[in-house]
Amino acid sequence: MQAPPAPIVARPEDRFLTAFELNEGHTLNGSNARLHGLRKQAIARFRELGFPPPRTEAWKYTNITRVLQHEYRLNLLPVETRLTPDDLAPYRIPGLDAHTVVLVNGRFAAGLSDIGHLPDGAVVTGFARASETHEDLVNRHFGAYAGDEQDPFTALNTAFTLDGLFVYVPKGTRLRRPIHLINLIQAEEDLFLQPRLLVVAEPGSQVQLIQTDASRTAVPTFTNGVTEVFVGTGAHVRHYLVQDAGEAASAVNTLSVYQEGGSTFTAATTTLSGATVRNNVYVLPNGEHCESNLYGLFLGKNRMHVDNHTMMDHARPHCVSNELYKGILDDASTGVFNGKVLVRQDAQQINAYQSNKSIVLSDAAQMYSKPELEIYADDVRCSHGATSGQLDEEAMFYLRARGIPPKEARAMLLIAFARDVLDTIELDVLRTYLDERLDARFHS
């Protein structure tokens, strides 16, 4: 009898390249030519770049290749969801009055969403639907801000974009209520998901987006999400991301922001659970007098690995940026912060601040911090700070001396430490919700 053929050891990249070849022209047709062109470009780019090898500087502390060795299933066909609106109760934020959009496995679930009344001209809908109903807008903005030159994950997402969220706020319009995106994973298989979000805020508009990532499965999944945000002249955009998809969910989340002059963009990311989570934030204020704020809070437990990677690209003068990332690492969790502030030549009068603070609670926990400044203009004020330590013994003593039991004292100090980041959230309902999550975590 003949021996069975040796198993073919495929690189994780090959699975995607093959899937693209098989599905191009069918599932990945793309109803319009521009989308199709972008896909082909992106897959060529991905073929060239491949996934980052372990020694890549930008991935120095996160071995993503190891995570990708797992044979996730790339499901390109839509699956009917059996969920009912009642199933969403655990993922709602109590007291939040919002335009609710639900994505199940990266696909827009119209039946579960409750978008409600929107101001004239504003659009909140699924990405696939928008590329038919608002083809012009999608064509103009899709792929314009998330650069894939150096980023294989963005290229991969662009090549396989099927659905996600589309938000359009016309000129001068203010969305009074925030948009709440519930990004839900519901799977019996190890899915590889690639949702795509596109937010277009025309000049002078205002919009807030809350994204909560959650999962209803314990099987390993991988989400390669890309969010593109266009912030027009004088517009205000806030993006709140709450990551809580459980211990089997790995993710690479890329947020690419393009700001026009005089605009304000704020992102606040809270990571509560996950397997290996990498958050890339690229902000390009491409106009004068922009303000950019990036905040992050990550709470590591068990074997969780959280990597926050930010790039503040100051290409134009007279801008301000703030970054504050705080982490509490327990058990055998790992935290990574790699933030870069780049001030290009002639981008004078920049004020850029960056701060990363972490508390390491256990012997097996690790923290890696790499705050970087790369400055090519002289009339600037840029600073960064990074600290790492354990709980302040004097503060502990102070509380103990006042009769507070050690467990409670510890919880008080940790919550106070983390609340610095939550205090930046201007949406009261969301802040209260996260405060409660924090209380539950540390008082248990």
Add this chain to the structure above:
Amino acid sequence: MSQTGTDYLHAVAASDYKYGFVTDIEADTAPKGFNEDVIRLISAKKEEPEWMLAWRLKAFRYALSLIEDKSRYPRWAHLTYPDIDFQDISYYSAPNKKPKYESLDEVDPKLLETFERLGISLEEQKRLAGVAVDVVMDSVSVHTTFKEQLAELGIIFCSFGEAVQNHPELVQKYMGSVVPYTDNFYAALNSAVFSDGSFCYIPKGVRCPMELSTYFRINQAGTGQFERTLIIAEEGSYVSYLEGCTAPMRDENQLHAAVVEIIAHKDAEVKYSTIQNWYPGDAEGRGGVYNFVTKRGLCEGDGSKISWTQLETGSAITWKYPSVILKGDHSVGEFYSVAFTKGRQQADTGTKMIHIGKHTKSTIISKGISAGQSQNSYRGLVKINKNAHHARNFSQCDSMLLGDRCGAHTFPYIEINNHTAQVEHEATTTKVGEDQIFYCNQRGISEEDAIKLIVSGFAQEILAKLPMEFAVEARKLLSIELEGSVG
């Protein structure tokens, strides 16, 4: 009418290297090329024992394997320079006379003149506070003073070559123990072809009564300088070691790849200070020294301390990370640095503090000043290992920009694997404040003097760490560098 600040800064950036001259001493130079014959030639010239040659050859084979694979050169630094052709370099040169003088009268007058023009004549040095000077000129030690005095205390301070001959057991025991030849490409290169350097051994309980110093000079066209320094401080000893450098003007790039190893045993303290002022190249960035240095200290024993202080003003390319491995419990590592770049200079410098022992402590203070079209980067690693309980680090990196065409960058790496560690890092980047200049102007201080004042104030914290004689020289140097063509 006084100049405007901008004019002055342009003048600074455009100013010439003040120490450009060539000493015309006939040299004994090996043919160009990196091959086994050259290694054997160097070893034979230096009448080395078999074990030394064997070590060189091991390093040579390793380095050669790296030369053949360009991807293995360390190119991760924030530096741009063309690939170096390592086969197009002569790896050995020595002054053809090998004088062993007892008095200065016997020394080649031209050599003495060189040093006098640098403002650091041997006579002056000898008189001033009793500094023993081991002059390394083009790799061969030609003059050593105060040796007898040091010998009485049991201190060995000699050229590396002499140490190989006279103290082989010490050299064999410690050479390569802190910087193995496999550490990086330039360390391998140095281990294969190093010409000479300094060796220093402080016995148990001895406090070295004077500052030991070595002046390195690069003096032959197209020859690399490959120094090797080894400092061993036995239990409870103390030594302060100075290294200062200036190099003559050259049109082709000179490669410098030095290795410095320090071992501090229990309760010993080593203070290592450097002034580096090699030729930085001309205004268009031609010529200039390529400086790839591996400096590392090992705090072997409990309670030991190693401190690096540096003033970097020269070289076209600086690639240098004086590091400390804090192995002993309660050991201390320090790094104080001022790096000044102008013209088209590029510096990527910083430190590594590797905490292994318990209650170890490290301090990093780095000040970068960039002018002209230069690029000045700080790159540092603080690593707290798993068993380094209660380790403590404080880092501060400040950058100052003098002009809108230069760059100042900070790349710190912080790796924490122990929860009892306390690590703090902060960095700032600013320009010379207009309000500060205005304040000075109001009080009748010219723009030029104001900038000098502000910059030296910015660097003062570090310069104050240098030993007295060096601090004077360092201040002078920084001020001359700033003066540019104006002064």
